[in-house]
Amino acid sequence: MNVSQRKKDLVMDSVVTVILLVIMLAMLYPFYYVLILSFNKGTDSLLGGIYFWPRNVTFENYAAFLNDPQWYKAFLVTVVRTISGSALGVLLTCLVAYGLSHRELLFSKFYFTMIIFAMYFSGGLIPYYVVLRSVGLLNSFGVYIIPSMLSTFFLLIAISFFREIPGELKESAYMDGANEFVTFYRIILPVSMPLIATMALFMGVGQWNSWVDSAYFVQSDNLRTLAYRMMEVINKSNAPMDAVGAANSASSGVTSYSLQLSAMVVSIAPIVCVYPFLQRFFIHGIMLGSVKG
Amino acid sequence: MNMDSRAMEAVNSEQGRIWKRFKKQWMLHLFVGIGMIFLIVFSYTPMFGIIMAFKNYTISEGIIGIFTSEWVGLKHFDEFINDYQFGTIVRNTLALSLLKVLFTFPAPILLAILLNEVKNGAFKRFAQTVSYLPHFISWVVVVGISFAFLSTDIGLVNKALLRLGLIDMPLDILTNPDYFWGLAVGSAVWKEMGWWTIIFLAAITGINPSLYEAAKIDGAGRLARIRHITLPGMQGTIVVVLILTIGSILGGGLVGSNFEQAFLFGNSINNPTSEIVQTYAFKVGLKDGRFSYAAAIDLIQSVISVALIFSSNYIAKRISGSGLF
Numbered sequence: 001m002n003v004s005q006r007k008k009d010l011v012m013d014s015v016v017t018v019i020l021l022v023i024m025l026a027m028l029y030p031f032y033y034v035l036i037l038s039f040n041k042g043t044d045s046l047l048g049g050i051y052f053w054p055r056n057v058t059f060e061n062y063a064a065f066l067n068d069p070q071w072y073k074a075f076l077v078t079v080v081r082t083i084s085g086s087a088l089g090v091l092l093t094c095l096v097a098y099g100l101s102h103r104e105l106l107f108s109k110f111y112f113t114m115i116i117f118a119m120y121f122s123g124g125l126i127p128y129y130v131v132l133r134s135v136g137l138l139n140s141f142g143v144y145i146i147p148s149m150l151s152t153f154f155l156l157i158a159i160s161f162f163r164e165i166p167g168e169l170k171e172s173a174y175m176d177g178a179n180e181f182v183t184f185y186r187i188i189l190p191v192s193m194p195l196i197a198t199m200a201l202f203m204g205v206g207q208w209n210s211w212v213d214s215a216y217f218v219q220s221d222n223l224r225t226l227a228y229r230m231m232e233v234i235n236k237s238n239a240p241m242d243a244v245g246a247a248n249s250a251s252s253g254v255t256s257y258s259l260q261l262s263a264m265v266v267s268i269a270p271i272v273c274v275y276p277f278l279q280r281f282f283i284h285g286i287m288l289g290s291v292k293g
Numbered sequence: 294m295n296m297d298s299r300a301m302e303a304v305n306s307e308q309g310r311i312w313k314r315f316k317k318q319w320m321l322h323l324f325v326g327i328g329m330i331f332l333i334v335f336s337y338t339p340m341f342g343i344i345m346a347f348k349n350y351t352i353s354e355g356i357i358g359i360f361t362s363e364w365v366g367l368k369h370f371d372e373f374i375n376d377y378q379f380g381t382i383v384r385n386t387l388a389l390s391l392l393k394v395l396f397t398f399p400a401p402i403l404l405a406i407l408l409n410e411v412k413n414g415a416f417k418r419f420a421q422t423v424s425y426l427p428h429f430i431s432w433v434v435v436v437g438i439s440f441a442f443l444s445t446d447i448g449l450v451n452k453a454l455l456r457l458g459l460i461d462m463p464l465d466i467l468t469n470p471d472y473f474w475g476l477a478v479g480s481a482v483w484k485e486m487g488w489w490t491i492i493f494l495a496a497i498t499g500i501n502p503s504l505y506e507a508a509k510i511d512g513a514g515r516l517a518r519i520r521h522i523t524l525p526g527m528q529g530t531i532v533v534v535l536i537l538t539i540g541s542i543l544g545g546g547l548v549g550s551n552f553e554q555a556f557l558f559g560n561s562i563n564n565p566t567s568e569i570v571q572t573y574a575f576k577v578g579l580k581d582g583r584f585s586y587a588a589a590i591d592l593i594q595s596v597i598s599v600a601l602i603f604s605s606n607y608i609a610k611r612i613s614g615s616g617l618f
Binding site: 005008009012013016017019020023024026027028030031033034037045046048049051092095096098099100102104105106107111114115118120121122123124125126127128129130131133134135147149150152155179180181184205208209210211212216227228230231233234235257260261264267268271272275276 | 311314315318320321322323324325327328329331332334335336337338339340341342343345352355356359404407408410411412416420422423424425426427429430431432433434436437438440441442446447449452453456483487514515516552553557560571574575578579584587588591592594595599602
């Protein structure tokens with residue numbers, strides 16, 4: 001390699017590195033900024049000028065978050081729906097996928113047509129609302145969990161995963177007299193841990209972040225989710241200088257804005273801890289999803 | 294007579310065999326059947342419910358009312374088309390959808406190429422992991438972060454610009470209608486660029502390394518290698534992602550929901566550019582209780598979406614010889 005080419009290479013390497021560093025900063029700094037503000041005294045934050053670290057360190061925003069029954073309840077609802085929603089979603093989707101993974105299954109063409117068609121077409125929000133109302137899910141906790149239990153996207157992924165499992169495993173279970181459910185429960189699920197972990201984590205993130213169903217289908221104040229509460233604050237503070245500036249009570253330094261910041265950190269933190277471990281499952285999942293779905 | 298009975302026997306034994314097989318796998322059909330019940334209740338019943346768009350349906354009539362209420366033909370469609378907001382809403386929906394595809398589609402391709410040029414494996418992995426963090430964060434939080442940076446009274450950007458004396462008045466990015474489309478596109482790029490980079494980077498990894506070696510020997514520089522090897526190597530993936538994007542363009546493409554963006558970033562001041570078909574349908578449907586009217590508005594969008602899926606698939610088949618279905 002001659003000198004001029006090496007020079008060019010060096011220039012290009014530097015340009016690439018600088019652009020990537022800028023992108024990384026743009027991705028990370030907003031989260032960091034929210035984090036430091038959430039540990040800063042709320043009334044002090046309104047003055048601005050905080051860039052790198054909190055100026056007036058305090059935990060009272062988090063204390064206020066935990067002491068506010070509305071936020072606290074929303075947090076609990078979100079935790080419960082995340083755990084139960086992803087657990088039930090994984091179980092049902094895997095169970096249905098296990099049935100469909102048998103190549104000798106009768107009517108499987110019919111079943112698959114039903115699934116693919118449902119992936120492409122939907123009735124839209126309004127008829128869906130009427131259906132939820134008529135099955136009694138409206139304004140109940142079940143609306144967060146039951147309609148999303150069967151994921152057509154993960155159904156296809158799980159089917160192809162189960163088809164890779166060596167048939168001998170199932171054969172030996174049948175020989176021992178196990179029926180299909182026992183085989184599924186005792187043999188198939190334990191060897192499908194990577195699949196289950198991926199599904200649970202993706203469904204869990206979806207449940208954790210969800211607010212649209214709470215806005216559409218729920219009126220009760222007791223069933224609001226964390227993301228819904230944050231949405232409410234955003235909607236209120238659209239009128240400038242309204243909710244943002246108002247301190248919660250005269251004596252404390254907490255504002256509804258700083259309370260919102262601590263809620264945002266509570267909402268972001270578990271995701272930041274979990275998502276880097278999902279990486280190895282992504283590519284397979286996206287590829288399969290985009291080819292079939 | 295004789296032939297008939299023999300045929301009957303054949304049919305009977307055929308049926309018998311199927312019945313025997315079915316009896317053997319009845320439990321599997323039970324599993325699948327539970328899934329089919331979910332599909333029928335939550336996917337197929339709403340599809341039939343679409344007919345309410347052609348009726349005068351009120352929610353108090355329950356689900357049966359969808360079928361028993363009075364037909365009114367295209368009345369609701371007429372009303373929507375003659376609504377004074379119709380032009381604005383359609384323009385906003387199309388502008389938002391097209392702008393988002395225009396900017397969010399090339400961004401991950403460029404980022405994937407950039408990442409591929411990094412020689413240090415650890416830095417590359419770290420940069421990639423960082424870049425798709427925002428994908429997992431809900432739009433609510435993204436909008437909350439935007440407030441912390443852009444709002445006129447507390448936003449970091451406005452405060453900093455004021456302090457530096459670059460502006461005299463805070464920029465009303467979150468409320469000015471002129472900024473809304475840029476805001477939606479920018480936040481969509483920020484949130485989803487890294488996520489879609491994964492699939493394009495996987496495509497680059499699949500390129501045979503000997504191609505690069507050969508090009509190097511032929512004296513091709515790095516930019517030439519990107520142009521003649523990396524980009525062509527990604528072509529198949531680019532086509533697939535493009536079809537998927539165009540098919541879902543009215544919902545926001547692959548980069549997140551138009552509805553969530555328009556609803557969360559939208560407010561009474563930037564409404565002239567932020568009101569889209571879906572937010573309007575939500576307001577007149579679930580908030581005002583005009584179910585048939587909202588269903589009709591929804592249906593218009595669904596029909597256009599389905600047409601887009603099929604036409605983009607058809608075009609892809611003509612161009613590259615392979616579509617999705």
